[in-house]
Amino acid sequence: MPYCSMFASLLGNLCSPPEDVSHGRTRFSSYFYQSVIEYSCWDNYALIGAPTRVCQANGHWSGIAPVCIQSRCGNVARILHGEVIHIEGITPVDTVEFRCHRGYHLLGNASVLCGTDGSWGQMPSCNQVSCQIPLHDSPLVLTFTNGTMMADVREYGCDEGYTIQGNEMIACGEDGYWSGPVPSCNPVACQDFPVIENMVHQPDSVSFGMMIHLLCTEGYYIEGAEALTCGSDGAWEEPLPSCTPVSCGPVPKVSNATTNSSQNFSFGDDFSFVCDEGFSLNGEGRLRCISNGTWYPSPPTCEPVSCGRPQAVPRAELTFAGTEYKNRATIICQEGYNVHGPSVLECSANREWIPFVGYGETDTPVCDPVSCGQPPIVENSIHQELKNYTYLEQFTYQCQEGFSLKGDDVLSCSSAGTWHPVPPSCQRISCGNIPVVSFAMAEGDGTLFGDIVKYTCLGGYQLQGGDTLMCSSSGVWYPPEVGVSPNCIPVSCGSPPVIENSEAASEVFSYNQTYNYKCLYGYVMDGNALIKCGSTGNWSAELPECTPVSCGLPHEVPNSKVFVTGTNLHSTANYTCQRGHRLSGQRTVSCLEDGSWQPLHQNVILCLVEPQI
Incomplete structure (x- = not known):
């Protein structure tokens, strides 16, 4: 058997795709043998027919396809009421x-x-519709009701001592709810408790049946009931209590003290004790009657006064026999000090040492140093702030400017109230010899602080700086005005006058200096070339002149002719011999700066007769 035929026999024939269902949907996985297809309708549609079909071996789907038709619910049923x-x-x-x-x-x-x-x-x-029976507790009382159906009512009231809060009547509504909440009963509130002095109460607000508790403030006790009950009418029970202060009785007795009172004292009262003279209070002198009916603090005692050891006085010795009331102490100052204030003290009743009558004023005793008064005045010294100096204090002298101290500059105040050693003196400072200024004369002979010397320059010299020197406080001479010491410098003639065709001088010349003129090249001096600077700043003598160099006519040479270009510097003269003569020497000569022809002064020019051949 061929392979393909064998495969087909195993799988069977394929089914064709199923047709669509109007208002519905299909679901399948394949078209092979025994595959299943499922049908379903849209919402609001009902499936008429089988919901599934199977692919058969003959290649057809089993059964027929279902249909989807729209659903209907029919007439609506009525409901009672x-x-x-x-x-x-x-x-x-x-x-x-x-x-x-x-x-x-x-x-x-x-x-x-x-x-x-x-x-x-x-x-x-x-x-x-019916309303649920509402719950309520005493003191709320239901006074009337006709049921719990719609429009039925319930009426409420309160027991004695309470007032109703809310609607006294509620009705059942068509929604099954009462027209309002069940009312409540609030206890009657009592009047504000009256204010009673020194009394407090708890709680602050009270209603019917409640009790208010009363308490007196510290130091007071209650007379009457300690608690009251609020009545149904909101009034308080009578009579009301009161608060009475606690009693401490009379003050305690204290020896050596005056009480001056036998009365009874109550809470808050106080009493002060005063000891007899010569006794001092030991403890708290003021007692107070406290809330428990006792005096606080414990009563004091009056003890004999003791002033203790007298307070030490600097630079003094104290002598005394005792420290009790009426004992005395004597004050003795050290050397160089005198007592100021009382010299004898007495122990007083107030525990203080006080001046004993007849031994000084009431000031505190002190040992003041002996006074030497003001220091001696020294002439020409600096007057410092003068005051009275006391024992061991020192005073330092300083001389005024321009004066030097001779002797000890420090004096001390002695225990006898005198100054030691002898006061010094202030003497004028010397500047030494009068300074010598060259080419000047000095006027003045003083050489002490403040003296002045004036200077005058000699002839041919002039003053530079100030003309005076003063002796200073430092012992040196100094110029008091312009700040420059006098100096005599030679009079200046300035630069020499310019002469035409001469060398110009750039420097400045002073008294007694000379200048020698020099003519320029090609010129010669006419007159005295040397001039001198005089004492008045003028140049002496007449000025020379520089004239051009002239050589005159050159020397005549026999049997020759001379041709001259001029007679000034660098002019030339050319010699030519006559026929039959020959030149011996230099043919051309020049005019030199010394006014001579060169080389005539060195060589002789001759025109010699030529020899006959």
Whole structure:
């Protein structure tokens, strides 16, 4: 058997694709033998026929294809005591809505859906409205009721001592709820408790049947009831209590003290003790009657006064026999000190050492140093702030400017009230010899601080700086005005006058200096070349002149002719011999700066007769 025929016999023939189902869907995996196809309808459609088909060996699907038709639910059933208020239709997903008649409430869903199976969903029912019986507790009392159905009512009241809060009557509504909440009963509130001095109460506000507890403040006790009950009319029971202060009786007795009182004292009263003279209070002198009927603190005692050891006085010795009341102490100052204030003290009743009558004023005793008064005045010294100096204090002298101290500059105040050693003196400072200024004369002969020397320059010299020197406080001479010491410098003639055709001088010349003129090249001096600077700043003598060099006519040479270009510097003269003569020497000569022809002064020019051949 061929291979393909064998494979076909094993698998069978393939089925053709199934036809589509209107308003439905198919599901299958293959077209092979024994493959299954499943059918289903859209929502709101019902399947008519088999839901599956199988591929057979003959290549056909089993059975016939089902169909999908739209569902219908039929007429809507009525409900007792209710009615339909809206209906969309009788096909799937259509709805119908119900409501109950007044006095009835719906049990179930108000809206019912048409199912895909063609039937309506669960229908609701209408039950008569009733209200649940509300609960209440005493002191609330139900005074009337006619039931719990719609429009039935319930009336309430309160027991004695209570007032109703809310509506006294409530009615059952068509929604099954009472028209309001059950009222409540509040106890009657008592009047504010009256204010009683020194009394407090708890709690602050009280109502019928409650008790208020009363308590007196510290130091007081209650007379009457400690608790009161609020009545049904909101009033307090009579009589009201009061608070009375605690008594401490009379003050305790204290020896050596005056009480001056035998009366009884109450809480808050106080009393102060005063000891007799010569006794001091030991403890708290002021007692107070406290809340428990006792005195606080413990009573004091009056002890004999003791002043203790007298306070030490600097630079003094104290002598005393005792430290009790009326004992005395004597003060003796050290050398160089005198007592100021009382020299004898007495122990007083107030525990203090006080001046003994007849031994000084009431000031505190001190040992003041002996006074030497003001230091001696030294002439020409600096007058410092003068005051009275005391024992061991020192004073330092300083001389005024321009004066030097001779002797000890420090004096001390002695224990006898005198100054030691002898005061110094202030003497004028010397600047030494009068300074010598060259080419000047000095006027003045003093050489001490403040002396002045004036200087005058000699002839041919002039003053530079100030003309005076003063002796300074430092012992040196200094210029007091312009700040520059006098100096005599030679008079200046300035630069020499310029002469035409001469060398110009750039430097400046002073008294007694000379200048020698030099003519320029090609010029010669006419006059005295040397001039001198005089004492008045003028140049002496007449000025020379520089004239051009002239060589005159050159020397005549026999048997020659001379041709001259001029007679000034660098002019030339050319010699030519006559026929039959020959030149011996230099043919051309030049005019030199010394006014001579060269080389005539060195060589002789001759025109010699030529020899005959």
